[in-house]
Amino acid sequence: xxxxxxxxxxxxxxxxxxxSLLPGARTGPWHEQHAFDDLQAAVARLRDSVxxxxxxA
Numbered sequence: 001x002x003x004x005x006x007x008x009x010x011x012x013x014x015x016x017x018x019x020s021l022l023p024g025a026r027t028g029p030w031h032e033q034h035a036f037d038d039l040q041a042a043v044a045r046l047r048d049s050v051x052x053x054x055x056x057a
Contacts (some may be wrong), residue, residue, distance in 0.1 A: 011039045
């Protein structure tokens with residue numbers, strides 16, 4: 001769960017930086033997409049760990 005929260009915060013920062021008023025703080029859409037992809041992967045890992053039977057099989 002902590003990884004999902006961390007990835008969400010990184011995505012939120014990337015999204016905010018995209019629209020930053022400071023030119024030096026701006027990032028491109030690729031950075032936002034990368035952060036979103038990382039977030040999706042973390043959610044998938046969390047979902048898989050919740051659905052995995054006890055015993056880790």
